[in-house]
Amino acid sequence: MEEKNYEAIVEAILFTMGESVELEKIAAALELDKKETKKIIENLMKEYEKPSIGMKIIELDGAYQMCTKSEMYEYLIRIAKQPKKHVLTDVLLETLSIIAYKQPITKVEIEKIRGVSCDHAVNKLVEYNLVKELGRLDAPGRPLLFGTTEEFLRSFGVQSLDELPMLDQVQIEEFKQEAEEEMKVKLDI
Amino acid sequence: MEEKNYEAIVEAILFTMGESVELEKIAAALELDKKETKKIIENLMKEYEKPSIGMKIIELDGAYQMCTKSEMYEYLIRIAKQPKKHVLTDVLLETLSIIAYKQPITKVEIEKIRGVSCDHAVNKLVEYNLVKELGRLDAPGRPLLFGTTEEFLRSFGVQSLDELPMLDQVQIEEFKQEAEEEMKVKLDI
Amino acid sequence: MELTVKLQVFEGPLDLLLHLLEKNKVNIYDIPIVEITNQYMEYIAEMKRNDLNVMSEFLVMAATLIDIKSRMLLPKKESEEEEEEDPRAELVQQLLEYKMYKCMAYELRDRQMDAEQVFFKEPTIPPEVAEYEEPVDLAELVGDMNLAKLDQIFKSIMKKQVDKIDPVRSKFGKIEKEEVSLSDKMLYVEDFCKTHRNFSFRNLLEAQASKVEVIVTFLAILELMKVGKIFISQEHTFDDIKIESKMAA
Numbered sequence: 001m002e003e004k005n006y007e008a009i010v011e012a013i014l015f016t017m018g019e020s021v022e023l024e025k026i027a028a029a030l031e032l033d034k035k036e037t038k039k040i041i042e043n044l045m046k047e048y049e050k051p052s053i054g055m056k057i058i059e060l061d062g063a064y065q066m067c068t069k070s071e072m073y074e075y076l077i078r079i080a081k082q083p084k085k086h087v088l089t090d091v092l093l094e095t096l097s098i099i100a101y102k103q104p105i106t107k108v109e110i111e112k113i114r115g116v117s118c119d120h121a122v123n124k125l126v127e128y129n130l131v132k133e134l135g136r137l138d139a140p141g142r143p144l145l146f147g148t149t150e151e152f153l154r155s156f157g158v159q160s161l162d163e164l165p166m167l168d169q170v171q172i173e174e175f176k177q178e179a180e181e182e183m184k185v186k187l188d189i
Numbered sequence: 190m191e192e193k194n195y196e197a198i199v200e201a202i203l204f205t206m207g208e209s210v211e212l213e214k215i216a217a218a219l220e221l222d223k224k225e226t227k228k229i230i231e232n233l234m235k236e237y238e239k240p241s242i243g244m245k246i247i248e249l250d251g252a253y254q255m256c257t258k259s260e261m262y263e264y265l266i267r268i269a270k271q272p273k274k275h276v277l278t279d280v281l282l283e284t285l286s287i288i289a290y291k292q293p294i295t296k297v298e299i300e301k302i303r304g305v306s307c308d309h310a311v312n313k314l315v316e317y318n319l320v321k322e323l324g325r326l327d328a329p330g331r332p333l334l335f336g337t338t339e340e341f342l343r344s345f346g347v348q349s350l351d352e353l354p355m356l357d358q359v360q361i362e363e364f365k366q367e368a369e370e371e372m373k374v375k376l377d378i
Numbered sequence: 379m380e381l382t383v384k385l386q387v388f389e390g391p392l393d394l395l396l397h398l399l400e401k402n403k404v405n406i407y408d409i410p411i412v413e414i415t416n417q418y419m420e421y422i423a424e425m426k427r428n429d430l431n432v433m434s435e436f437l438v439m440a441a442t443l444i445d446i447k448s449r450m451l452l453p454k455k456e457s458e459e460e461e462e463e464d465p466r467a468e469l470v471q472q473l474l475e476y477k478m479y480k481c482m483a484y485e486l487r488d489r490q491m492d493a494e495q496v497f498f499k500e501p502t503i504p505p506e507v508a509e510y511e512e513p514v515d516l517a518e519l520v521g522d523m524n525l526a527k528l529d530q531i532f533k534s535i536m537k538k539q540v541d542k543i544d545p546v547r548s549k550f551g552k553i554e555k556e557e558v559s560l561s562d563k564m565l566y567v568e569d570f571c572k573t574h575r576n577f578s579f580r581n582l583l584e585a586q587a588s589k590v591e592v593i594v595t596f597l598a599i600l601e602l603m604k605v606g607k608i609f610i611s612q613e614h615t616f617d618d619i620k621i622e623s624k625m626a627a
Binding site for chain 3 (some may be wrong): 201204205207208229239243256257259262265266269270272275276277278282283285287289290302312319343344345346347372
Binding site for chain 1 (some may be wrong): 194195196197198199200201202204205206208214215217218219240241242243246255256257261264265267268271278279280300304306308310354
């Protein structure tokens with residue numbers, strides 16, 4: 001190989017590792033800087049978008065992982081074992097969404113929002129590896145802080161926490177104004 | 190996908206399975222006969238010969254497997270050689286201390302003490318060879334018992350397990366009394 | 379059994395409250411607190427009282443609703459110096475936040491369904507490469523951690539365990555459920571009305587043995603007033619309330 005086929009190397013790395021591989025590591029293996037490496041990976045990702053290719057490359061918080069395209073699911077399910085799925089109840093999903101948006105967060109804060117004790121839900125989420133401890137809050141009782149894991153990003157097809165679907169300030173404001181309009185109408189009658 | 194991208198499907202199958210997959214199985218997943226399937230696989234194999242691709246498809250006794258091209262080994266080794274960033278987090282340290290002082294102990298007991306699921310932490314500690322399985326508890330479900338390893342003793346400069354200063358009943362009583370004293374003081378105010 | 383079925387519908391008091399608001403087609407910002415409180419209490423009454431942990435969560439919200447309800451019944455301060463805050467404001471804020479996360483939870487569920495269609499691969503590291511897998515460097519991992527520090531960590535965990543045992547509450551005996559039912563109390567007040575046509579609210583309360591009895595007596599008065607069996611009057615805020623029986627003697 002006279003000229004290095006960087007894309008082929010990245011491909012081989014992601015294929016072999018199976019798991020997510022951090023940008024730094026790939027850059028070190030290629031002996032390139034992070035910026036150049038990122039460009040190569042992005043090219044490869046674009047290449048993989050072709051319908052003639054069965055896999056895709058996903059980004060997870062600065063790491064990359066190879067997986068199959070969802071269109072392949074119906075064929076794969078005939079031959080491969082279904083990846084282990086955790087059925088998330090409404091309680092678990094609500095708790096998870098609070099943790100995702102408010103991390104790092106303590107159990108007490110979660111309980112304040114939901115109005116219900118969350119011990120069981122948080123423990124289950126930790127067990128499912130969707131949530132992890134982030135350390136302890138520097139406050140009386142040193143309560144545990146929780147946040148989401150890389151597995152959370154993977155299971156929900158989110159690249160990074162910044163990419164979480166947002167009810168942004170604008171939407172909230174609109175929501176409020178709408179309600180206020182309605183109120184006025186009522187008061188006018 | 191209007192026209193089935195058979196090659197993409199084969200690719201996805203070989204990727205997902207990792208190991209060798211028999212022709213029959215691939216044919217069944219594609220809903221094609223073996224002859225047609227074989228042709229598709231052979232096309233794909235030829236495609237993979239391109240130097241811009243990091244993997245190859247090999248045939249083994251009527252079965253097919255996707256693997257990395259051997260030219261890629263040197264890069265993979267670089268990835269493997271990169272020191273992994275291992276850190277003993279708070280979670281790991283807390284779990285380790287509980288195991289050290291309470292061994293042999295089951296995961297359930299650790300969870301009771303910490304109030305959070307400990308699967309991940311215990312697995313990591315086992316991976317780091319600081320903790321090992323000691324057998325199973327003779328109780329319903331026969332849960333695994335965990336204890337510290339010799340490496341743990343060495344790394345923490347302990348001569349033998351007896352040297353672990355035990356938090357005995359006396360100390361626990363003291364803690365309790367301390368807590369009660371504190372409460373009394375508060376109530377007196 | 380009934381409780382678990384119901385709980386699948388309502389994941390806690392806020393969930394129930396949102397349901398009631400939707401059912402009544404009212405806006406979160408304009409909660410008709412009296413109606414909602416009544417409906418909420420009806421729901422609580424229907425719940426089988428066999429899981430105190432769950433019940434208590436619902437009861438905390440019931441108390442909040444009743445608190446708001448009573449604050450709204452009180453005449454507003456006449457001074458216009460400071461604008462009085464709507465007693466519902468805090469609840470509205472909480473409901474809005476909860477609603478937002480509920481909405482996000484649905485969004486997440488959709489995403490999960492899409493993401494689930496994807497397969498990952500186990501690592502297949504060729505033996506030539508696997509040889510180079512470096513073992514974990516324990517010395518570096520452990521760093522300056524030592525037994526004394528580990529001991530400290532353990533002690534602080536155990537101390538937390540001990541702290542969890544509330545020295546006051548752990549000495550409490552069993553809490554017996556006090557049987558004070560609203561309907562019983564209403565009968566009691568009606569009886570009282572027969573012998574005392576006009577009486578003071580304070581006097582009536584003085585005859586009550588416990589806090590629960592006082593509260594239920596107050597609720598009984600409200601209920602009897604609503605159905606028109608008694609008439610109440612009060613000259614000034616915080617004055618004693620005069621109760622007059624409207625029932626035939």
